[in-house]
Structure formats: C-alpha cells, structure tokens
Amino acid sequence: MMQIEVIEDESQHVVIVGLSGRMDSSNSRAFEEKMVNLIQAGKTRMVVDCAQLQYISSAGLRVFLMAAKQLTMAKGKLILASLNDDVRQVFNLTGFSSIFQICDSREEAIRNHGD
Amino acid sequence: MAETGMENLNVVIINDLAEIGRLSILVDDFVSRHRLPTRTAFELNLALDELLTNVISYGYPDEMQHEIQIRGSIVDDLIVIEIEDDGREFNPFEIKEPDLKAPLVERPIGGLGIHLVRQMIDVVEYRRLDGKNIVVLKKSVPTHFHGECDDADRSH
Numbered sequence: 479m480m481q482i483e484v485i486e487d488e489s490q491h492v493v494i495v496g497l498s499g500r501m502d503s504s505n506s507r508a509f510e511e512k513m514v515n516l517i518q519a520g521k522t523r524m525v526v527d528c529a530q531l532q533y534i535s536s537a538g539l540r541v542f543l544m545a546a547k548q549l550t551m552a553k554g555k556l557i558l559a560s561l562n563d564d565v566r567q568v569f570n571l572t573g574f575s576s577i578f579q580i581c582d583s584r585e586e587a588i589r590n591h592g593d
Numbered sequence: 594m595a596e597t598g599m600e601n602l603n604v605v606i607i608n609d610l611a612e613i614g615r616l617s618i619l620v621d622d623f624v625s626r627h628r629l630p631t632r633t634a635f636e637l638n639l640a641l642d643e644l645l646t647n648v649i650s651y652g653y654p655d656e657m658q659h660e661i662q663i664r665g666s667i668v669d670d671l672i673v674i675e676i677e678d679d680g681r682e683f684n685p686f687e688i689k690e691p692d693l694k695a696p697l698v699e700r701p702i703g704g705l706g707i708h709l710v711r712q713m714i715d716v717v718e719y720r721r722l723d724g725k726n727i728v729v730l731k732k733s734v735p736t737h738f739h740g741e742c743d744d745a746d747r748s749h
Contacts, residue, residue, distance in 0.1 A: 479614065500617070503646040504610035533617075533635065535642045536706040543700055550697065564635045571712045572705050573693030 480505045481530075482512050486521075492591050493521040494584060498530030501538035509538065513545040522554025525587040529560035534568055546578065555579075559587035600626055602665030602674070607658050608649045613642050616663065627667050630735060636713040637665075637674065640730055643706035644676055644685060648726070652680025670734040677727050684719045685710070685728065 483496040493516055501509060516524065526542070542558075549556050558580045561569060569575045581587040602623040606612035617638045624634035645661065653659055662677040691704045711717065716731040 500614060502610075502613055502642055503650070504613060533638070535639060535646070536709055537646060539705055543697075546697055547700075564632065568639070568709065571709060573695075576694075577697045577700065 480508070482509060484512065484516070487588060490523075490588050490591065492523045492525055492588050494525045494527055494588070496527040496530065498532075500533040501531060502533070502535045503537035506535075506537040506541050510541045510544065513541060514548070517545065517548050517552060517554070522549055522552045523591050524549065524554065524556045525559055525584060525591070526556065527559045527584045527587070528562070528565055529584070531562070531565055534565050536572075539568070539572060539574060542574070542578065555591060557581060557587040557590055559584045600667070602663065604663045605660050606645070606663065607660060608653060608680075610646065610649055612649075613645055616641060616645070620665070623665055627734075629672075633672070633732075633735060637672070637730075637732070640710045640713040641674065641676070643710050644728060647683075647685055647706065648676075648678045648680050652678060652683060652726075654681055667734065672730075672732045672734060674730040674732075675727060676730075677725050679725050682721050683726060684721075686717050686719055 480497065480499040480501050483498075485494045485496065487494060495512065495516070497509070524545075542556075546556050556578070558578050560583055561580060566575075569578070569580070579590065581590060600623075602619065604616055604619050606616055620638050620641065621631075621634045624631070624637065641663065648661060659679055663674065664677075665672065665674045667673070685707050688704070688707045691701070691708055693708075710730075714730045714732050718729040718731075720727050
C-alpha cells in the first residue's frame, strides 16, 4: 500500500511529491505515471519527500532513475528528502546515493533548488 | 532451541504482484515471533520481493494462475527461507552483477534486484527439481539478538 501526495510550492517554483507506505512492484507504476505526468506538464524542479516511505524495492528505484534521466534532459532537477534508515540502505547498496542529491529534510531540499 | 510449527513461515501465494504486500505482513510477523529486529524483516522482505517479482513477472509462459510456496524456519542461528515455483527453469543467481559506479546517464533501468538479494542474504542456492525452481536463502541471525528467543515471554 502506497500513497502519493503532490504539493506545489508556488513561491519556490518547486513541486513536492510525498510518498508514504511501501513501494514495490505492485504499485511502482502509479508513482511512475505521476512522475511522467508532472515532468510532461513542465514541472522540472522536483522534491520527492520520503519521510513516510517505509520500504522500497528495485521496482521503485527504477522509477527514480527514469525520472532523474528525464529531468536531466529537461534541464530540471530531482532532489530527495528524508530517507529512513532502511530506505537509505537500499540507496547506498545500489550506488543510488551517489547519483541522487539527498537532503535530510524537505525544507533543505527546497532550499537546494534555489541554488 | 526446539523448532515448532508455530514458529515457522508457511505461505502459499498466487502469481499476482499484489500478493507480495500480503506476504510481507506474514514475514514481519514471523520475524517478530522470533524476536528479531525489524531490520531483519525489511531485509528478508526485500530479498523475497525481488525474487518473487521476477517469478511473477517473467516466470510463466501462460496466463494461468500458479501457486508459489514460501517456507521459512530458524534453526539455531540461521534463518532459512525456501521459495518453490512451477515456472520456467530460471536460475536468478546467474544474472550478471550491475555496474554500481556508472554515472546517471549510463545506468541501465533495472537489473538491481538480484544484486539487492545478494546484499540482504548470506548464502543463496538454486536447484531445479521435478519441474520446479527451488531457491534457498540463508541468513545469519544478527549476533546481538542471538539467544533472545530463550527469554520468551519475559516482556509479556
């Protein structure tokens, strides 16, 4: 079970995607569709807030990778925030920590888009 | 410590990805019955998820419903999980390791699942027997928790 919440921070021109629950192969497609729709709508400054994300498998990592590639082509940027220890471990073990900018909080991630 | 049926994991799922979420609850329960840390549940669930996702997504040449059996037990300080499916013959551990240092643009999409299984599990085995794929996963009980089961019911 996973929930996706999208918030637009208009003052910062950043879109925040909040994930909660478990992201696995049964629901990663919903996240993929959401990200593709946002990118196609021109939302290229993105923060994915993982504070409530309990679990991620490679199916979820695949969506992050796809989104990052599309955003790079669109001259945008994806910053992740607030990974819990378990999720962080998955990012570390797959080398994803070195290809994504990861911040400790949503606020810090939004600030980093301003640079 | 004697092994009893109550403490084992014995689950049959069908070839539907939604079953992986249901299994994870049973694995969490299995791990907590043995008073192991939640990190262990996360690691077992991730390994099972990656392997079962492969079987369910690519393992069957037909559109029929199939059953996959998952059995788990803990003997002494070793967690042993067995997955048995009747899909096409496939040894997941023959997959080549991905390049984890490649820059973003060169990263292939996918190919990380089995790498994660190897990181979560100490020993992985595969065999084909009677038309079935059998994967065995062995993982040491975290040292810090060894022997905690003997203190059962102290906190309840």
